[in-house]
Amino acid sequence: xxxxxxNLTHVYMKGSPFEKKALDNIDIEIKDGEFVALxxxxxxxxxxxxxxxxxxxxxxxxxxxxxxxxITEKKINLNFIRKxxxxxxxxxEYQLFEETIEKDIAFGPKxxxxxxxxxxKRVKRAMNMVGLEYEEYKDKxxxxxxxxxxxxxxxxxxxxxEPKVLILDEPTAGLDPKGRDDILGEIRSLHDEYNMTIILxxxxxxxVAKLADRIIVMNKGKCIxxxxxxxxFNRVDVLENVGLAxxxxxYMVKKLREKGINISKDVFTVEQAKEELLKILNKx
Amino acid sequence: xIKDITIGQYIPGDSFVHKLDPRVKIxxxxxxxxxxxxxxxxxxYIFIVxxxxxxxxxxxxxxxxxxxxxxxxFILVLITAILNMFMTGGVNPPIFKWKFLVVYREGxxxxxxxxxRLIFLIVGTSLLTLTTSPIELTDGIEKLLNPxxxxxxxxxxxxxxxxxxxxxxxxxxxxxDKIMKAQMARGADFQSGSIIQRAKSLVPILVPLFISSxxxxxxLAMAMEARCYRGGEGRTxxxxxxxxxxxxxxxxCTAVLVFISVLGRMWWx
Amino acid sequence: MEKKMILxxxxxxxxxxxxxxxSKFAIDDVSLQVEKGEFLVIxxxxxxxxxxxxxxxxxxLNPTSGKxxxxxxxxxxxxxxxxxxxxxxxxxxxxxxxxxxTIVEEDVAFGPENLGVPPxxxxxxxxxxxxxxxxxEYRKHxxxxxxxxxxxxxxxxxxxxxRPDxxxxxxxxxxxxxxxxxxxxxxxxxxxSKYGMTVILITHYxxEAVDADRIIVMDKGKIIxxxxxRNIFSQVAKMKDIGLxxxxxxxxxxxxxxxxxxxxxxxxxxxxxxxxxxxLK
Numbered sequence: 001x002x003x004x005x006x007n008l009t010h011v012y013m014k015g016s017p018f019e020k021k022a023l024d025n026i027d028i029e030i031k032d033g034e035f036v037a038l039x040x041x042x043x044x045x046x047x048x049x050x051x052x053x054x055x056x057x058x059x060x061x062x063x064x065x066x067x068x069x070x071i072t073e074k075k076i077n078l079n080f081i082r083k084x085x086x087x088x089x090x091x092x093e094y095q096l097f098e099e100t101i102e103k104d105i106a107f108g109p110k111x112x113x114x115x116x117x118x119x120x121k122r123v124k125r126a127m128n129m130v131g132l133e134y135e136e137y138k139d140k141x142x143x144x145x146x147x148x149x150x151x152x153x154x155x156x157x158x159x160x161x162e163p164k165v166l167i168l169d170e171p172t173a174g175l176d177p178k179g180r181d182d183i184l185g186e187i188r189s190l191h192d193e194y195n196m197t198i199i200l201x202x203x204x205x206x207x208v209a210k211l212a213d214r215i216i217v218m219n220k221g222k223c224i225x226x227x228x229x230x231x232x233f234n235r236v237d238v239l240e241n242v243g244l245a246x247x248x249x250x251y252m253v254k255k256l257r258e259k260g261i262n263i264s265k266d267v268f269t270v271e272q273a274k275e276e277l278l279k280i281l282n283k284x
Numbered sequence: 285x286i287k288d289i290t291i292g293q294y295i296p297g298d299s300f301v302h303k304l305d306p307r308v309k310i311x312x313x314x315x316x317x318x319x320x321x322x323x324x325x326x327x328x329y330i331f332i333v334x335x336x337x338x339x340x341x342x343x344x345x346x347x348x349x350x351x352x353x354x355x356x357x358f359i360l361v362l363i364t365a366i367l368n369m370f371m372t373g374g375v376n377p378p379i380f381k382w383k384f385l386v387v388y389r390e391g392x393x394x395x396x397x398x399x400x401r402l403i404f405l406i407v408g409t410s411l412l413t414l415t416t417s418p419i420e421l422t423d424g425i426e427k428l429l430n431p432x433x434x435x436x437x438x439x440x441x442x443x444x445x446x447x448x449x450x451x452x453x454x455x456x457x458x459x460x461d462k463i464m465k466a467q468m469a470r471g472a473d474f475q476s477g478s479i480i481q482r483a484k485s486l487v488p489i490l491v492p493l494f495i496s497s498x499x500x501x502x503x504l505a506m507a508m509e510a511r512c513y514r515g516g517e518g519r520t521x522x523x524x525x526x527x528x529x530x531x532x533x534x535x536x537c538t539a540v541l542v543f544i545s546v547l548g549r550m551w552w553x
Numbered sequence: 554m555e556k557k558m559i560l561x562x563x564x565x566x567x568x569x570x571x572x573x574x575x576s577k578f579a580i581d582d583v584s585l586q587v588e589k590g591e592f593l594v595i596x597x598x599x600x601x602x603x604x605x606x607x608x609x610x611x612x613x614l615n616p617t618s619g620k621x622x623x624x625x626x627x628x629x630x631x632x633x634x635x636x637x638x639x640x641x642x643x644x645x646x647x648x649x650x651x652x653x654x655t656i657v658e659e660d661v662a663f664g665p666e667n668l669g670v671p672p673x674x675x676x677x678x679x680x681x682x683x684x685x686x687x688x689x690e691y692r693k694h695x696x697x698x699x700x701x702x703x704x705x706x707x708x709x710x711x712x713x714x715x716r717p718d719x720x721x722x723x724x725x726x727x728x729x730x731x732x733x734x735x736x737x738x739x740x741x742x743x744x745x746s747k748y749g750m751t752v753i754l755i756t757h758y759x760x761e762a763v764d765a766d767r768i769i770v771m772d773k774g775k776i777i778x779x780x781x782x783r784n785i786f787s788q789v790a791k792m793k794d795i796g797l798x799x800x801x802x803x804x805x806x807x808x809x810x811x812x813x814x815x816x817x818x819x820x821x822x823x824x825x826x827x828x829x830x831x832x833l834k
Contacts, residue, residue, distance in 0.1 A: 082469065
């Protein structure tokens with residue numbers, strides 16, 4: 001199932017003095033099973049873009065074709081999109097509202113019109129996917145839990161709709177390092193074990209380097225870089241120009257190369273850096 | 285853009301009217317409204333109209349904004365006019381009669397008066413909110429209520445509540461928007477179905493909103509205490525309200541208007 | 554004897570949890586001192602007790618046992634509360650939930666107004682403090698239109714306007730994006746270095762502690778490490794054990810050392826790493 005975004009433009013408040021072009025001619029295709037990271041500053045258009053992909057916003061011009069269906073047409077059934085594309089907003093724990101965790105996670109499947117049996121199955125599966133034990137947590141109030149756990153409940157609520165594509169907007173925002181690692185681990189397994197296509201919006205270059213197969217960089221509504229981490233992180237100048245950074249070790253490698261040390265450019269995680277450095281140090 | 289619309293649509297400016305002390309403006313508005321009901325002759329209303337039109341011109345607020353304030357109450361004015369027209373009794377023979385519907389001359393006059401009163405009531409208050417920022421209004425109300433603290437009116441607390449409410453309205457609107465979008469992404473539908481269904485569909489928005497508001501209030505209270513807030517006692521204010529010549533001129537004009545209205549009530553009826 | 558800015562003596566704190574009857578100690582026997590003019594960072598995971606101890610420092614919380622003194626004033630004595638809160642200002646985590654007024658300069662004035670400062674003096678302080686945090690041009694703006702980093706800077710100005718002796722930053726960067734975080738950190742460092750303000754920064758981000766004078770690491774309500782940044786950063790294994798993050802460079806040095814390379818482990822910056830590696834070649 002692919003997502004084709006063709007010449008997508010979105011202008012807020014067209015014709016008014018507050019008119020703003022949030023998206024400018026975006027043209028990308030996301031293939032089945034990819035793990036894509038979407039990076040860019042606040043205001044670069046990434047939030048606007050992801051809201052288009054799941055139908056919350058309609059473009060001013062351009063098309064979005066999901067699984068062969070143009071969702072920008074007027075008569076589109078929103079449920080069709082919601083079944084295929086799930087969207088987890090920032091600080092999703094602020095949307096929890098039900099009395100029990102089970103009921104909250106069931107909200108999505110219920111809105112899809114599933115039978116009660118199916119709903120229970122989905123809730124169980126979703127809780128499994130985010131690492132929350134069904135029997136232990138299903139009757140608890142979501143408000144009893146810690147921040148990180150609440151977030152997992154919220155993610156489960158979207159995962160329970162069993163979308164083919166899962167978009168997550170800064171899923172690690174506000175979490176401490178361990179909380180961050182846990183959530184990213186779960187997202188990784190959603191991709192690896194359950195074959196979900198993942199679109200991860202993030203600020204953290206280090207996180208993105210570890211997880212993504214492909215990085216799309218946005219700035220001022222345009223897509224300025226699109227490729228593998230190696231390809232994107234090598235364009236340090238472009239990234240710095242738009243106020244983004246590369247992982248620390250990548251900077252280190254750049255400086256080493258400037259000093260004449262022949263180390264590979266494609267280093268963005270600590271493991272890669274270690275391997276490359278050991279290679280060089282062992283040679284001498 | 286919704287965020288930029290403040291309550292009552294304040295339009296910044298530096299006209300004579302804008303620069304009046306808010307306490308004076310509020311009091312003049314109240315007196316004006318009472319005056320509308322004192323006047324009971326068309327001659328009297330000429331002065332009211334003149335006073336109002338001059339005020340609007342001096343404030344440099346465009347008439348279109350005043351008109352916008354009137355649009356919502358059009359139906360109300362119509363109903364009031366019709367009711368007064370048919371319900372007012374009279375001494376002289378009726379002007380119009382059809383089955384049980386009777387209209388006396390007094391009825392027509394009453395309808396006209398009530399129409400004028402309603403319209404100018406709205407025009408007057410619109411002018412007040414168009415030329416006075418919410419903060420100024422809050423300050424003005426607080427200062428006016430201050431003397432009533434002696435009889436137990438919590439002037440400072442009321443003003444604090446109004447300020448905080450005004451401060452958070454745009455923030456809460458943003459949050460409501462976010463929550464709506466998040467629930468829509470889970471398939472929530474707020475638009476279709478019966479009234480009951482639509483009301484129920486608001487639960488996933490209202491519950492998170494309430495919870496977050498309580499949390500906000502809690503955190504805000506702690507932050508205020510950390511900055512040594514302990515109620516109105518001993519507090520000073522950076523912004524001081526000072527009466528200027530403008531305020532005296534405006535008050536004098538209003539006094540003249542009231543004088544004429546009272547005389548008019550005695551002479552022209 | 555010169556008074557310490559803040560002194561915590563064997564502080565224990567337990568949240569009242571009436572349902573359970575045996576609630577844990579959020580702060581378990583913590584003793585620490587803060588010197589005047591210091592830039593102290595308290596690092597720890599969520600639940601380590603770092604925010605709880607911070608709230609003891611301005612008398613928002615009182616110890617279950619033990620004592621906390623702010624410039625010699627006992628926090629458990631109610632009579633001292635307002636002086637303490639004047640001396641020790643606090644900037645909180647949520648940028649929105651500390652701004653009270655409808656325009657920036659009025660919010661900065663809130664603190665001095667509460668202290669009964671004369672109006673002209675308030676005006677002077679507001680202008681000065683907004684300039685210090687580089688937000689003077691925004692003085693007439695509505696807060697909801699500002700970015701997270703800008704809101705936090707307004708909050709900092711609001712605390713500075715009260716002329717505190719020390720400012721506590723309770724995870725003030727946790728909800729900000731990277732540029733906002735940078736803005737706020739730079740402001741914090743500036744008020745410490747330029748204006749000599751004692752600064753206590755509570756955080757779980759190690760990168761924010763690089764320039765600290767001293768770091769205290771907390772876990773499960775206790776202090777488990779204390780020392781200079783170099784000292785603390787080099788204990789990579791321990792930091793990871795308690796679930797804290799280590800900057801990539803420091804972790805790399807640690808990994809290389811574990812693989813037999815003779816390299817220092819207390820490396821803090823990219824430049825230090827580069828020169829270390831060049832020396833090895």
